[in-house]
Amino acid sequence: MHHLQIKPGEIGEFVIMPGDPNLCHLIAEHFENPQLVAQNREYVTYTGKYKGLTVSATSTGMGCPSAAIALEELIMSGAKYLIRLGTTGALQKNISLGDIIIPSSAVRLEGTSVEYIPIEFPAIADIDIIDDLVKATQEKNLKPHIGIIMSHDAFYKGSVFAEPDFLKKEQVWIDSNVLSVENESSALFIIGYLRKVKVGSILTAVANHLTREVIIDEEKINPLFHQMTDICLEAFTKKATTLF
Amino acid sequence: MELLQYHIKCRKNEVNQAVLLPGDIERANYIGTNFFRDSEKIIENREFHICNGRYEDKPVAVCSTGIGCMSAAVAIEELTNIGCKYFIRVRTCGSLSSQINPGDIIIATGAVRGDGASKEYIPIEYPAVADYRTVTALRNRAKKDSANYNLGIIRTHDAFYMESPFAFGDYKKRVAIWAEAGTLAIENESSTLFVIGSLKKVQVGAILVAAGNLITGEKGTKDELQKSIDKAITIASGTLVDLQKREEKRI
Numbered sequence: 001m002h003h004l005q006i007k008p009g010e011i012g013e014f015v016i017m018p019g020d021p022n023l024c025h026l027i028a029e030h031f032e033n034p035q036l037v038a039q040n041r042e043y044v045t046y047t048g049k050y051k052g053l054t055v056s057a058t059s060t061g062m063g064c065p066s067a068a069i070a071l072e073e074l075i076m077s078g079a080k081y082l083i084r085l086g087t088t089g090a091l092q093k094n095i096s097l098g099d100i101i102i103p104s105s106a107v108r109l110e111g112t113s114v115e116y117i118p119i120e121f122p123a124i125a126d127i128d129i130i131d132d133l134v135k136a137t138q139e140k141n142l143k144p145h146i147g148i149i150m151s152h153d154a155f156y157k158g159s160v161f162a163e164p165d166f167l168k169k170e171q172v173w174i175d176s177n178v179l180s181v182e183n184e185s186s187a188l189f190i191i192g193y194l195r196k197v198k199v200g201s202i203l204t205a206v207a208n209h210l211t212r213e214v215i216i217d218e219e220k221i222n223p224l225f226h227q228m229t230d231i232c233l234e235a236f237t238k239k240a241t242t243l244f
Numbered sequence: 245m246e247l248l249q250y251h252i253k254c255r256k257n258e259v260n261q262a263v264l265l266p267g268d269i270e271r272a273n274y275i276g277t278n279f280f281r282d283s284e285k286i287i288e289n290r291e292f293h294i295c296n297g298r299y300e301d302k303p304v305a306v307c308s309t310g311i312g313c314m315s316a317a318v319a320i321e322e323l324t325n326i327g328c329k330y331f332i333r334v335r336t337c338g339s340l341s342s343q344i345n346p347g348d349i350i351i352a353t354g355a356v357r358g359d360g361a362s363k364e365y366i367p368i369e370y371p372a373v374a375d376y377r378t379v380t381a382l383r384n385r386a387k388k389d390s391a392n393y394n395l396g397i398i399r400t401h402d403a404f405y406m407e408s409p410f411a412f413g414d415y416k417k418r419v420a421i422w423a424e425a426g427t428l429a430i431e432n433e434s435s436t437l438f439v440i441g442s443l444k445k446v447q448v449g450a451i452l453v454a455a456g457n458l459i460t461g462e463k464g465t466k467d468e469l470q471k472s473i474d475k476a477i478t479i480a481s482g483t484l485v486d487l488q489k490r491e492e493k494r495i
Contacts, residue, residue, distance in 0.1 A: 105354060105373035117425050122354035122371035122397060127379060146376055148442060176366050176443055193397065194425055 001073035004058065005038040006045050012054030013080040014236040016229065017070065019184060021059040026222065027085070027229045028057055042066060050233045060084070063153055064112035064187035071191050071199070081198045081239060083129060083232045084188055085225070088149065088180040088203040089159055090210070091173055097215055098224060100144045100231075101179050101203045102133045106186035107150035113190040123151070123186035124193065129200030132235035137202075140231065147179045149203070151186035160207045160214050170209060180205060198239075202228050249322035252307070253289045260296050260303040262330040262484035263323055264477070265316070267433065269293045271335075271473075272308035279477055280304060291315055299481040302488050312402060313361035313436035320437055324444050330487045331441065332378065332480040333450035336473070337398065337431040338408060339457040340423040346457060346464025347472040349393040349479075350428050351382045352450040355435035358401035362439040372400070372435035373442065378449030378487065385482040391475055396428045398452065400435035409456060409463075419458060429454060447487065451476045 001007070016027055021044040028034035031048025038045045042061030047054065058074055060067035067084075074082060088101055095101070106123040108114070113123060130146070137144045150173050156162050158170060158181055167174075170181070185201045192199025204224045207214040215221055248255055266272050272293045276283040280297025287294045291310030298304065307323060309316040320331060337350065344350065355372040357363070362372060379395075386393045399422045405411050407419050407430055419430065434450045441448030453472045456463040464472075 104376045105371035107371065108369040118421070119368050120357040121425060121427075122356065122373055124354040124371060124373055124397060127353055127376070127395065130376060131380065148371060148373060172367065176370060177445060178370075196426065 001077060003041060003069050004043045004045060004073045005040040006077055008077045010037045011045065011047050011056040011074065011077050011079060013078060014053055014055045015074055015079045015082045016057045016232045017060050017082055017084045018057065019060055019062050019086050023225060024057045024059050026225055030229050030233060031055060043070060051237050053236055055233065055236060060184055063183050064110040064151065067184040068112050068187050068191055071188055075195050075197055079197065081236065083235065084185055084201040085228050085232055086182055086184065086203050087206040088182040089207040090180045090205040091170060091178050093210055095145055095179060095205050095208065097205055097208060097213055099205045100137055100142055101149065101205060102130055102137065102144045102146050103149040103185055103201050104130060104146055105148050106189055107148065107173060107178060108186045109150055109152040110186055111153055113187040116190050116194060121190065123189040125189050125200040126192060126198035128239060129198050129235065132238040133200060133202050133231060135238060136231045136234035139234065145179050147177065149185060150178045150181050151183060152181060160209060160212055167209060202231060204228060249325055251290060251318050252292045252294060252322045253287050254294065254326055256326045259286060259294055259323060259326060259328055260305040261328050262302065262304045262488055263328050264306040264480055265309050265319065265331055265333045266306065267309055267311050267335050269308045272306045275306045275477055279481055292319055300485045302485040304481060304484050309433060312432050313359040313400065316433035317361045317436050317440060320440050324446050329446050330484055331437065331446065331448045332483060333434055333437055334476050334480045335431060335452055336455035337429040337452040339429050339454040340419060340427050340459060342459055344394055344428060344454050344457065346454050346462055347468045348454045349391060349472060349476055350398065350452040350454065351379060351386065351393050351395050352398045352434055352452065353379055353395060354397050355438055356397065356399040356422060356427060357435045358399055359435050360402055362436040365439055365443060370439065372438040374438055374449045375441060375447040378447045378483065381483045381486045382449055382451055382479060385479045385486060389479055391479060394428055396426065398434060399427045399430045400432060401430060409458065409461065416459065423459060430458065451480050
């Protein structure tokens, strides 16, 4: 593949997609016999085994343009069940730092998906992946928030590090019960639906735009990534028996 | 909230909290008469005909919305104002998929916002998504009833005579973009109902029956369709029961 530098057969049907390439190394620690398949630009790919399944982790880089490339090339290489794993900024008061969010769908406030299909088409996560993620999360005695998130392109226009009046622009989404903000899910959901593969997301709130709280410490964030990786891998095992 | 609602002419708690939403007045009466026990007509005003009743061991209701998102939005707004919480759209649609034949059942996960009403509520980037728990409950009921169904995105639009077999000119060309994107079917109310559901935090789902196929031109016979519509009404009514039971368990 042009960007990922992988070939069909080098990845599993089940793929975890973090944004940050460094996270692939962390995720691969959970695989049996992890192999670094390729490393090019912001794209790192590992393949290994989990409870008998062939699983992979591929980073998408930040934002929908690079995430769309990663997803398209993963699908061309045989991926069928893909979960984005990432962090998110909460837009509701009842979401605490460290809470897990499983999106049902996403506001399409990014440019990439509009090149695929007109804006009135909904960006919806695969409902089987939502089911599997909800079950796997509840099995860890955690209660996920399930609902609409927002995906956007300009970090410094919509984050706790943005110009002070950023909340004014986000008020419309806060008022419309959008749970949180991140950068890739909407284009991934759209492309998944168009290409007829399963795509979903699991996110952890590491900031709250209303309270301005934020977690930056690696020591505090890394356990959250390990937790989400565990949930994704267990979600894979739930569908594996019935899907293919 | 004690106010008489402007169009549906009902007050708080006069309509049971779990409501089926057909388009057609006749179908609302048909559901009330043939599917509910202890059916009671609450109101007939304009295109809004409302019946209360019981299904299995739970209170349910049915309210016709008329055709299109404008009157559907009025219905769900006013029903929400008087305490209704669970809504399932049940209606026919036109199939956009060669895999979905007349009489086949569709459970919608979301809808293309080709309507005008939902744009007055929230910018177009916002997804028209069915409530996750309602979709899950619909799927479970369909499975329990051994009913086959298709699951996916549908298209909601406003102008029947632009995108239907009775349309002027080449309607197939107009719908091709949605068919190619894997949109399962076309209908007229779900997108606005889904959007208002998300905004008002009430649970909205939709179960549809393909009346015809817009791509192949195939049409179902009246008897076949009625059988499928009855099946969809049964699944939807059962789902309203399951959603209320689930809520009780949580409390």
